[in-house]
Each structure stands twice: as structure tokens, then as C-alpha cells.
Amino acid sequence: MLLKILSPFVFGFLEQTRDFILPFDEPTAWLIAAVMVLLIIGSFIGKLLERSSEERFNSAIVRSFNQRIRSWWLMCAILIAGLVIGKTGTVVLFGLIAFWALREFITMTPTRRGDHRALFWVLVVFTPLQFVLVGIHDDHQLFKVILPLLAALFVPTRIALANDEKRYLERSAKILIGILICVYALSFAPALLYLDIKTFVDGSEELWNDNNNKEKGLLFFFVLITQLNDVLQFGWGKLIGRNVIADRINTSRTLEGVIGAAASSALLGALFSWVTPFAFWQAAVIAVVISICGFAGGITMSAIKRDRGVKDFGTLIQGHAGILDRIDSLCFAAPVFYFVIEIFFT
């Protein structure tokens, strides 16, 4: 009897320990190692550039290069730490990131006194709730529907109850956009870990992530492609950019940058396809989709920042790089990536 009660705990414990000792499957470990090596090389180059003469390189670009490398180190360390702790750790981690991003977003957008209680619900109750739902991953998959409904129905009601009609629609919309982009969309990234992914080998279906750890590699792949795509877009735009897409929103986003980044992301996707359930060509197509979503995220956030008259979220609060600046592309690509996999690979 006692054994019967204890056995799930014992098995659970053993499973946890195995996860801890072997947090990644082999291909993922290799990919992470490769990224580490690249980051070490990047840091090294950054140091060299810092020391070399000022005339040869633009010091502002060198500084922003070094800044980016540093924030990648941080991102990489956080992501790996989360993945090592396990699925729950990763969900909590993304929850904290979403909370901070929404905090930046709301801080930047002016709200009125009457929004206070609605904002309390949104930041303190709904944001954690969404990630709890992702972690529970119940049969109804509530995390896919609850938050947009709360944002669309509860928030306007709460603001109306505060008895302040000034710019009512605008205020509701701001909070709604904040929740949907920073919290709802981003929550699809850790939700990837809970998908049962199937691959088709010789006409028969096979469960791809049967050993519990492969999906961590998939999440790492996704974050890696979005981040590299950001840089590729910037790089290609600087190199061959001619046609600015929306000059009143952002002058550094060019058609050439987007196309160049999509093409090189496709190559990278195919190159890293061994950590994913995708074939070469599938990985390439999916990387292009991620690339375009990343562009959408970047240009949307640029528009919001331009509207508010801030250059980036980092300068809003001095001393820390704005999280929202780093994850805008991630937010937009996560739900699309999730649904592509759910529709075609489960």
C-alpha cells in the first residue's frame, strides 16, 4: 500500500534526476557547444576591436557589437540554465521575461489613474496565470484561449468601472496590445516543450521527442534562428540596403536586409536541422517563416517606440538593456512557429 503511494514520487524523482544528469540530447549539446564557441570567438574579436586604433573602426559600432555579444552571453546562460532545470524551469523563466517585457511596455505607454486596477490584474494576476496554464498544459489547452479573452473582455470592463471616459478606447487598446504581444505571444515559446512531435519515416509515424529532451533542442533552435536573423537583417541592410521599407517607422529596415536575412536564415535553418524533427528543406522553409515574423516584430515595436518618441526600451530606464528590444522578434515568431509544428508535425 505504502509502496503504491510512494512509487509515483520515486519514479518522478528518478525521472527528474535523469533529466538533470542528461539535460540535453546529444545533437542539442553539440549545438549549444557550437554557439558557445562562436560567442567566445565573438567576445575575443570584440576585445581586439576595442584595442585597435579608433580610426579604423567606428567606435560606436564596436561598442554596440560588444553590447550585443554580452547580452547574448546572458541570454544563452539564462536559457541554458532554464533548460537544465527542466520544462517547469523554462516556463518560469519565460514567465519572468514576459513580466519584465510587459512592465517595460506599460511604463512606456502613458496610462491614467483609472487604469490602475486593470493594470494590477494584468501584471500581477493574468501574466503569471498564463504561464501556469502553459506549465499545466491541460486537455483543453486553456493557455491558447484564456488570455486574449481576458484582455478583450475583462480589461475594458475594469477600466469602465473606474469611471473615467477620457481616451477610453485608446487606453484599453494599449493594455490589450501589451498583453497580447509581451505575454500571450511569448508564452508559445515554452509551450513548444509540451508538444508531442511526430515525424514520418518511410510512411510510418514515429514519436520524435520520446526521450523527453529533444524538444529542448527545438526551443534552442528557435531562439537561435530568431536572434541570428535580427543580426542578419541589420547586417544585410547595412551592406546592400537601398530600399527602406517604412522610412517614418525605421530607417534601417530595408527590403534587401529582409530578403538577405530570410535567405541566410534558410541556410542556417537547414544547417541546424539535425536538432529538429525537420528535413533539410522543411527547416529552411520554417527558418524563412521565422525570419519574416521576426521582421514583423521588429517593425511593430519600432512603430510603437516611434509613436512614444523613444529610441529603444533600454534608454527608457538607464542601466539595463531593454528586454523588449531583444525579444520583439521572438514574440512574433513564437506563436507562428508553434502552430506550424502543431499543424504539420503532431
Next chain:
Amino acid sequence: MQLTSKLLVAAAKVISGYTVRWKDSTPDTCQRIYFANHTSHLDGLVLWAGLPNHVRQLTRPVAAKDYWEKGWLRRHVASAFNALLIDRREVKVHQSPVDLMIREMDDKYSLIIFPEGSRNTKEEMNKFKSGLYYLAKKRPDLELVPVYLDNMNRILPRGEVLPVPLLSNITIGAPIWLEHGESKQQFLSRAREAIIKLRDDEE
């Protein structure tokens, strides 16, 4: 008590996500009066928490007795940040708030005060009460340091109990002193301008 005060600092950081900016001044344990704009109950706590540890231990926020002596929790919190409680209702002779402050400061402590008197709900700061002037007059050696607290009114506005954890800024400016022959009105409006300037520079 040490534990409570550490917890308070952590809580202040989590709730208000403050960033501290020292502008034309540096942290120092010399005796100072930090004077700031006042929009929220959190103001005193956040400014106190934003100071470096060694400065914080020698700095006492001045707070209203009627609010902070209500209930066990508030009393405990007030003593954890070593608040100097002032009775706003009953001002006695020889026991005026300024005298009390000077006595409690001794030659050791710095104070945090809010010269607007009570929490402001309007865009512009209220006129300053005269306490700052008398402090400056009686203790000309004190550095009077202007501080601008940004966004606190959105985190915990007047009349609300639950805070919304947004991000805030603490800007600490260059000290001022009472000039020779300066009138009370001149000095108080100059002190107010010092905070307004910090706000405008930020934008």
C-alpha cells in the same frame, strides 16, 4: 530588524523596479537632507532603498506618525527603515517638527523629507512647506540634495492599496545651500526648481 530591512529593500526593488541616477553628486555619508517630490506612500521607502547600503544605514526617512503608527505591520516596517515619525496634527512649542528633526539627526544621520507636505495628485508639484528653509537656517552645514522620483504615482497612487509593479527612476541631483540673505520664499522656490530641473533634464 536587519532581516526586515533587507526584505524591504528587496521588496522596494521588485515593486518599483527603480534605477538610481546620481547626477552631479555622489553617494556620501556626510549629513544630508534628501528632499523629493511626493506622490506615493512608496516614495520614502523607495528613495531609502535606492541609496547604497552604507549610506542607507545612516539615512532616516521622515514620515507621518498618523499613518505609520497604525497597526503592527506599519509600525514594524517604519522601525525597520528607521523612520523618523512626525506628528502632523499636534505641533507643540519646543517640539516643532524641525526641532525634532535636528535633535534626531544629531551629528550622524541624514534625512529624507518631502517638502510638499502630503502626497500630490496633480501634474505640477505643490508649493513647499517651510520646514526645509528652517532646517537649512539652523544647520547651514547640511547638504540639501534634490531628488526627483519618477513614475511612483503610477505604481501606487494616492488612494490605492495594491501596487502595480512598473519601472521607476530616482534622479539625485547636486546639493544646494541657503544663500546669504536669501528670503524664505526665494529659497523654497529655488529648491522646488531644483527638482523640476531634474525632471526636465530627464525628458
